[in-house]
Amino acid sequence: MIRALLEELRLSEEEMGPLRRVLPGPEPELTLPADGDGAGDVARDGNGAGAGRRLLRVCDTLLDGNELRYLTECIESNWISSAGRFVSAFEERFAAAVGCAHGIACASGTAALHLALAALGIGPDDEVIVPTFTMIATANAVTYTGARVVLVDALSESWNLDVAQVEAKITPRTRAIVAVHTYGHPADMAPLREIAGRHGLALLEDAAEAHGAAYRGAAVGSLGDAAVFSFYGNKIVTTGEGGMVTTNDERLARTARRLRDHAFSADRHFWHGYLGFNYRMSNLQAAVGLAQAERLPQLVAARRRNAESYRRRLAALPGLTLPGERPEVVNVFWMYALLVEDEFGCSRDDLRRRLAGRGIETRTFFIPVHLQPIYFRRHRGEPYPVAEELCRKGLYLPSGPTLREDEIDLVAREVARSGRAAAGA
Numbered sequence: 006m007i008r009a010l011l012e013e014l015r016l017s018e019e020e021m022g023p024l025r026r027v028l029p030g031p032e033p034e035l036t037l038p039a040d041g042d043g044a045g046d047v048a049r050d051g052n053g054a055g056a057g058r059r060l061l062r063v064c065d066t067l068l069d070g071n072e073l074r075y076l077t078e079c080i081e082s083n084w085i086s087s088a089g090r091f092v093s094a095f096e097e098r099f100a101a102a103v104g105c106a107h108g109i110a111c112a113s114g115t116a117a118l119h120l121a122l123a124a125l126g127i128g129p130d131d132e133v134i135v136p137t138f139t140m141i142a143t144a145n146a147v148t149y150t151g152a153r154v155v156l157v158d159a160l161s162e163s164w165n166l167d168v169a170q171v172e173a174k175i176t177p178r179t180r181a182i183v184a185v186h187t188y189g190h191p192a193d194m195a196p197l198r199e200i201a202g203r204h205g206l207a208l209l210e211d212a213a214e215a216h217g218a219a220y221r222g223a224a225v226g227s228l229g230d231a232a233v234f235s236f237y238g239n240k241i242v243t244t245g246e247g248g249m250v251t252t253n254d255e256r257l258a259r260t261a262r263r264l265r266d267h268a269f270s271a272d273r274h275f276w277h278g279y280l281g282f283n284y285r286m287s288n289l290q291a292a293v294g295l296a297q298a299e300r301l302p303q304l305v306a307a308r309r310r311n312a313e314s315y316r317r318r319l320a321a322l323p324g325l326t327l328p329g330e331r332p333e334v335v336n337v338f339w340m341y342a343l344l345v346e347d348e349f350g351c352s353r354d355d356l357r358r359r360l361a362g363r364g365i366e367t368r369t370f371f372i373p374v375h376l377q378p379i380y381f382r383r384h385r386g387e388p389y390p391v392a393e394e395l396c397r398k399g400l401y402l403p404s405g406p407t408l409r410e411d412e413i414d415l416v417a418r419e420v421a422r423s424g425r426a427a428a429g430a
């Protein structure tokens with residue numbers, strides 16, 4: 006079995022040397038410019054802070070539907086733990102929206118990943134293929150099961166896993182493939198399904214960032230044996246913290262449901278025939294989740310509208326690679342993510358610093374799994390050039406559902422100004 010690290014794992018100077026070219030610099034300080042200094046500031050609204058306008062965060066939340074009403078019902082009825090009507094109502098509503106018969110609400114997306122892998126029977130001595138370009142939770146959930154993480158590189162077009170590399174990584178120990186729908190763009194599921202079917206592997210979707218996305222007309226979440234979603238505060242549907250497993254496989258759903266709740270036995274309380282977890286979602290979280298799920302189309306439309314507004318303003322700027330949308334998918338642009346190419350005029354980190362000084366928050370792309378201290382030594386020497394370039398060049402801009410057109414305009418103008426200023430300097 007695995008043992009948690011009780012001391013931070015630090016890479017040596019010799020190990021860190023080549024990584025420094027790729028790793029992002031320190032987080033820049035986010036400050037609003039002094040009033041009226043020529044940036045074309047937009048007027049402050051109710052969320053405002055500082056002199057002329059609000060800080061433009063990478064993501065904010067929109068909680069002005071039924072969220073408060075449902076939460077109040079939880080408090081007034083005293084149903085605040087995982088019993089209560091909202092958990093099953095949220096599960097049913099969300100699962101139906103992604104075309105699945107079953108939804109198993111969890112404490113987080115990471116818990117949902119672990120739960121799904123456990124319910125699929127993944128354990129020690131197994132191998133699971135995951136993209137190296139993902140949030141570390143995808144790989145960690147595999148590690149929690151005791152299975153070994155096997156990595157594949159990303160595609161430079163969609164930033165999703167390179168399906169052509171998957172087959173070469175399959176061994177007699179391989180049990181599953183996890184496809185991540187990165188930043189809201191669905192992975193190429195048809196060839197993955199074909200490979201998984203031919204080799205008898207489970208196919209799990211990590212749809213943590215892709216609520217409402219679709220592939221060949223079908224919603225993500227219904228495209229593999231099971232899928233997982235995250236409802237962390239910056240996700241398209243949020244419960245603050247939370248996650249869900251969706252599946253059409255009744256047996257899998259039953260096992261996941263049972264493992265989620267300490268694997269309590271149905272006919273004798275405090276009798277446990279499996280090693281279970283407590284990964285339950287509370288009624289409070291599910292109350293927020295149900296209200297959010299009721300307006301999933303609106304929340305997705307806001308992300309897509311933001312993306313179109315950014316695209317119109319940034320497409321002509323030299324040195325930026327904007328996010329794509331393959332013809333067979335609906336990309337939900339969870340975050341408006343782009344690459345700052347070497348021709349842009351300034352580096353990705355310089356651009357971030359300039360924007361931060363104008364009150365515009367950005368976030369760098371994931372640091373690939375194979376460069377993370379806890380995975381580095383095991384994967385040392387494995388080449389993942391695309392993921393490393395994404396890590397070096399990528400950032401995402403403010404992308405939340407409350408972003409206004411004039412705010413997107415401001416961000417785009419500041420991006421353009423940074424490029425021009427650096428080029429003309």
Ligand SMILES: Cc1ncc(COP(=O)(O)O)c(C=O)c1O
Nearest residue numbers: 113114115140142213235236237
């Ligand atoms: C691709 C991906 N997988 C898994 C997770 C984990 O979700 P959570 O933070 O809810 O545990 C995230 C979270 O941000 C993610 O982006």
